Amino acid sequence: MNVLPxxxxxxxxxxxxxxxxxxxxxxxxxxxxxLDYRPLFAIALVNYGAVILSFVGALHWGFAMTVHDMSTEQRSDRLIWSVIPALIAWIATLLAMPLGCLLLVIGFVVHLRQDRQLLRVMRLPAWYLPMRLRLTLVASVCLLLAAMVETLHS
Structure with a gap:
């Protein structure tokens, strides 16, 4: 594994x-x-999830710009991937709440997989992937639970 100590x-x-x-x-x-504010909270959750998914995607843009020992192809792959989470997030904000939450969960999980791919390209601190896994799990569980509640109360 290509991790820093x-x-x-x-x-x-x-x-x-x-x-x-x-x-x-x-x-x-x-x-x-x-009951009164459920629609507002649902929109807020999807929008916050979209912002965070866009943020973690942008990390790959930063890696592509700053890591010097990447090949041109690896740099290009990171740059291309870096904008995909923002596109996923934007689409999630346009969908009905339960579907938007589900799409965000898919985006977070796929992004975690992309973070694991970084180990082939660059060295990461040993804490990075375990922390990303925990963050992804909690965010995803929250999104899934909210989607289930919204589906049951629709």
Whole structure:
């Protein structure tokens, strides 16, 4: 595995990464608890998920621009992939809420797979993939639970 030795993320990385899960968690909890504001919370959840999926896709743009020992083909692959999550996210915002959530989950899971592909191209800190897996799992569970609630209450 092509990883750098650090086993735990810097404290600020953990705070930012895991703190980014709070809107997923709170919105997923508010959707079943609020009849009056459920549509607003559902839209907010899909939109937040879209923003985050776009953000993680942009990481690959940054990698393509800064990693010096990539081949031209590898750099091109990273640049192409980097815009795909934003396109997936945009489409998710145009779909009915349950389908938008499902598409975002698919986008997060496929992006996690792309992050694993990075190990063929560059070295990553040892904490990066485990943290990305945890972030993806929590965000995906929140999106799936909200989609299920929305489907049951429609």
């Amino acid at each position: 650090s086993t735990s993320p810097p404290k600020h990385v953990s705070l930012l990464g895991y703190g980014g899960l709070l809107p997923f968690i709170f919105l997923a909890l508010l959707i079943p608890l609020s």
